Each structure stands twice: as structure tokens, then as C-alpha cells.
Amino acid sequence: MATRVISPAREAWRKGIVPFLKFSWDKEPVIVVSCLLGSTLPLTWLLTPNSYWDKVKSDADKIPNKYPTPIRYVEGKTAEPSSV
Structure with a gap:
């Protein structure tokens, strides 16, 4: 019976x-660092409490996103444009 070699x-x-x-860090530290950095964003998104996201959403709702349309220059009805 042949013995199996385990890497x-x-x-x-x-x-x-x-x-x-530890073994991977000794062999390929660049790959370990890139994997750890790449996994931080999904992990922080999963671990962030919902109260924080509720606060972010309420703050975003307070910012106005509809602005009045500027009045265009119409001869005889408005004054001459001052920015020209």
C-alpha cells in the first residue's frame, strides 16, 4: 500500500x-497581505451595526436633492443677466 504524502x-x-x-507568511507574504486587505471591506460591512446604517440613511435624507430651476433671461420680463 502506497503512503500518501501530505503537503x-x-x-x-x-x-x-x-x-x-504562519506557513503562508513564510512562503508568500504578498499574497497573504493582499488576501487580508481584500477581505477587510466585506467583513467590516457585515460586522457594522444596523444603527450606524440607520444614522447614515437619516443623514442622507436630510440633505436636499431637489433644487429650484434658475430663472432664465427673458427680454422684457427679467433683468439682464449679470454673469455674462
Whole structure:
């Protein structure tokens, strides 16, 4: 019967996430850093409490988004344009 060789990465993964990260950091630190940075945004979005998002939404509702249409120059009805 042939014995199966387990790769060091798979062996580290079986021990847990911390040994796997230590092994990966020793081999490819750039990939580990990019994976950690790439996972921060989704994790912070999932971990942010709903009270914060409710506050952001209420603050956005307070900002006006409909502005009056400026009066165009019409000869005889309005004064001459001052910005020309």
C-alpha cells in the first residue's frame, strides 16, 4: 500500500488557521497581505451595526436633492443677466 504524502500547506491547514497563516507568511507574504486587505471591506460591512446604517440613511435624507430651476433671461420680463 502506497503512503500518501501530505503537503506542508495542507498539514498546516489541518492544524488550524494560525499555523496556516504562519506557513503562508513564510512562503508568500504578498499574497497573504493582499488576501487580508481584500477581505477587510466585506467583513467590516457585515460586522457594522444596523444603527450606524440607520444614522447614515437619516443623514442622507436630510440633505436636499431637489433644487429650484434658475430663472432664465427673458427680454422684457427679467433683468439682464449679470454673469455674462
